[in-house]
Amino acid sequence: MPARRVQLFVTCLVDLLYPAVGERTVALLERLGCEVGFPGSQTCCGQPALSSGYPDEALKVADRFLDAFADTEGPIVAPFGSCVHMVRHHYPRLYDGERAAIAARLAARTYELPSFIVGELGRQTVGGRYPGPGLTAVAYHHECHMRYGLGVTDAPMSLLRGVTGCRIVEPARGELCCGFGGTFSLKLGEISVAMADEKLDTALEAGAQAIVSTDVGCLMHLEGRARRRGLQLRVHHLVDLLEPDGAL
């Protein structure tokens, strides 16, 4: 079977703060038989500006996404649901005229990693192992833009269920936002932190030893708070758990 051509949309936060998540995404896609391209002129989807009320600035940056991916081939896959929500939901509304048609075509080609693997590659699980002795209790945090924005909850859970060495626990009120919210986390830091605390406390109450998500914004917010509080709670991107040899 010829390799399936896909394009990696790494997203700025993964690029700059969590490059290993990008590398693991590439390794996983290649393991699943994809040939991965990385359009080098990509920067950011523009969401921070749009969400903060600066659509003109967002468009300037979104233009780079359009230019970087418009002439590429195959699905565009990102390890970050929120940025995919930006492309799928907001791009077609932000643009008009000829650019809107390009944006709509790109939106239809853009997937977050779990939906691409489960929905497009038809793999319910891809293996993976949580390292260490025994079963680590993990709580999955559904990022809001994936849950509410894209309506995706099953795909990441399906992949997580295929991981050995861990068991899934369900914290109370798991549907609540963790309080990251992009620039919200900077502007209304106290509220943002209180929301993180509820998320962390309910995870601990459920016996979780680790929190897993696909949004590195949520992850750095939750881990940053857990570290400040000195909590014994690890935080991982889902793709970290999908390594075949438990390389975490």
Place this chain on the structure above:
Amino acid sequence: MTGASERELGPGRLVIEPPRRGPDPAVTPNLHRAAGNWATHRADARRRVEWEQWRERARDIRSDAVRNLPELLEMLEARVIAAGGQVHHARNAEQACADVVRICRDAGATRAVKGKSMTGEEIGLGPALALAGIDAVETDLGEYIVQAIGDRPSHIVAPAVHLSAAQVADLFTRESGRRFDPDDTAALVEYARGVLRARFLAADVGITGINLAVAETGTLAIVESEGNIRLTTSLPRVHIAVMGIEKVIRDWSGAAHLLQMLPLAAHGTPAAASTSFITGPARDGDDGPEEVHLVLLDGGRSAIRGTPFEEALHCIRCGACLYACPVYRQVGGHGYGSTYSGPIGAVITPLLARDGDAAELRGSSLPGLSTLCGACVEACPVKIPLDDQLVMLRHLTHQRDPARAEAALFAAWARLWSRPASYRATAATAGRALRPLWSALARDGWQRRAPFPFSGWTEGRDARAPDPEPFHLRWRRVRGGG
């Protein structure tokens, strides 16, 4: 923050204060309990009906109403008058309050009973009546408590949700001199009922809001769970209903659907405990008021029609988006500083406050009070795209004040990140050139202090340091090109 610095109380003004910047520990336990109950009931509701289809239908009913508003209002007015009622048009809050006061005076009324009404709160009706020397008491238990404490309602449906039973017991103990046990809710309710019963019997006028008005018959529908609405609209000689013009709907088929949707969304129950349908005053020999007055309030609503915010007028005031909102959950209704709180409040407050004047968007920091998580959109029984509207409003409120530092910051950011070379240069600067500065603060790639504009982050959280070798460099090192 701009725009929301005024506190304007009294007749004819939306209450607008700067929103809270932190959680309110005095109310969060009460809110968390109430929101938890709501979430349980909502799950039940979704098992009872084809929720998504019901939402579609509810949205269609509301969108028909808002799109055809002038026609439906004309029909409503004609049918109310034909049924013997009287209709008053108020362009703004001042006029609406003046109408109510005038009707009271014409009726020689000095004592009024009020039903719970967010529109009444919106126009400052309580203070307006007090100023006019009309003794008006709130008869909804939650509103009665809030009024007695000198507070404001903090939730569209549950005005006293921020208070605990203990606070209510304290209030009633102070009021009556009797001792109340917070756990004995039956005694608390019994006490309020006794106090209120006397007020109902003495009242000359009953004043309510409405939940919807059926244009085809001129009927006003009001839902409730306590029986106070029935008494308010039937015992006094005069009934005055104040409604926002957008609450009209075309027909009874729509009414039947929305009157199920509203309690489903609000409480997870398919019907309110009781619903009053009022079509004009009492006919000969019937019980009921001699006069029924309908005050139609525009208050900035017409100006929202035909704009990208039109769907905000679809709101049926169920309060679901408040309970679903993770930010409301932390700051409470008063945290918004506005009459309407929660996600819908953050949207409609600035829109209504401009009162038809498009150049003015007050209350403008409210749209920031959201993480844009989308839980409100999912909860909304009429599918208002609240998150998209909040994003658009953030833009409009910024436009009002282009001088702010944030705008300059985003302009600079857009210049840098709209070109791959300068994007990579910022990454290299952050990840490598500043490394010596940060490595002193960082441990395992995390640091306890971050520079501007990220300094707010490290007040409560450690910050992840930029990686010295970002992904795009790793890719180039391993694969070349790029």
